[in-house]
Amino acid sequence: xxxxxxxxxxxxxxxxxxxxxxxxxxxxxxxxxxxxxxxxxxxxxxxxxxxxxxxxxxxxxxxxxxxxxxxxxxxxxxxxxxxxxxxxxxxxxxxxxxxxxxxxxxxxxxxxxxxxxxxxxxxxxxxxxxxxxxxxxxxxxxxxxxxxxxxxxxxxxxxxxxxxxxxxxxxxxxxxxxxxxxxxxxxxxxxxxxxxxxxxxxxxxxxxxxxxxxxxxxxxx
Numbered sequence: 001x002x003x004x005x006x007x008x009x010x011x012x013x014x015x016x017x018x019x020x021x022x023x024x025x026x027x028x029x030x031x032x033x034x035x036x037x038x039x040x041x042x043x044x045x046x047x048x049x050x051x052x053x054x055x056x057x058x059x060x061x062x063x064x065x066x067x068x069x070x071x072x073x074x075x076x077x078x079x080x081x082x083x084x085x086x087x088x089x090x091x092x093x094x095x096x097x098x099x100x101x102x103x104x105x106x107x108x109x110x111x112x113x114x115x116x117x118x119x120x121x122x123x124x125x126x127x128x129x130x131x132x133x134x135x136x137x138x139x140x141x142x143x144x145x146x147x148x149x150x151x152x153x154x155x156x157x158x159x160x161x162x163x164x165x166x167x168x169x170x171x172x173x174x175x176x177x178x179x180x181x182x183x184x185x186x187x188x189x190x191x192x193x194x195x196x197x198x199x200x201x202x203x204x205x206x207x208x209x210x211x212x213x214x215x216x217x218x219x220x221x
Contacts, residue, residue, distance in 0.1 A: 003059070004031075004058075006058040008048075009054045011201055018055075018154050019067055019071065019074070020032070021154050022071050022074045022154060026074065026080060027080075051065060068099065068155060071151060071154060083145070083151045097137060097155075098155035101134075101156055101158060101159070105131065112126075112172055113167070113172050114214055124172065135181075139182075159187065161196075163187075165207055165210070169210040
């Protein structure tokens with residue numbers, strides 16, 4: 001019996017794009033279902049009744065929610081092209097940094113770019129402090145996963161691509177080469193990677209979406 005893999009997501013979400021990256025990296029065939037987050041489908045609400053959010057992976061009728069959980073499920077189900085290290089300590093470390101990105105970096109980056117104007121300066125300082133931890137974690141590695149893209153690199157798509165879009169949309173500067181040379185080099189290598197590039201949303205479309213959603217005036221160039 002053929003496997004059925006469905007992915008509920010939205011085109012501009014870094015979280016559903018993470019799942020697509022992992023599926024494509026492993027060569028897994030799947031059906032993508034685009035969700036309207038302002039008018040969620042009955043299928044999405046059925047498969048993720050707790051959070052009612054994308055992404056949701058449905059494998060042979062069984063739903064898995066939350067992007068980091070889905071990435072681990074994919075890696076454990078389809079073992080070729082692993083995105084998590086084999087060594088238990090390195091696996092734990094990868095999980096730690098992936099969680100750090102979502103729980104610490106994301107809220108600070110969001111506040112820096114889309115928070116109240118009076119809170120942004122403090123939020124930029126906080127986000128910069130957090131990005132320093134990732135700068136140090138990279139050491140001299142090409143990717144967080146070493147020579148190949150791994151779990152942390154996929155989780156860090158938010159920093160590698162989306163952060164630059166947020167900065168351009170708002171005129172905020174966070175990830176500069178002067179402050180974060182290693183992270184900046186990683187970001188350039190990341191978005192320049194042919195596999196990653198194929199699985200990113202159109203930059204101009206995403207910037208236009210952010211301008212429209214948050215009422216941001218187009219910055220003059």
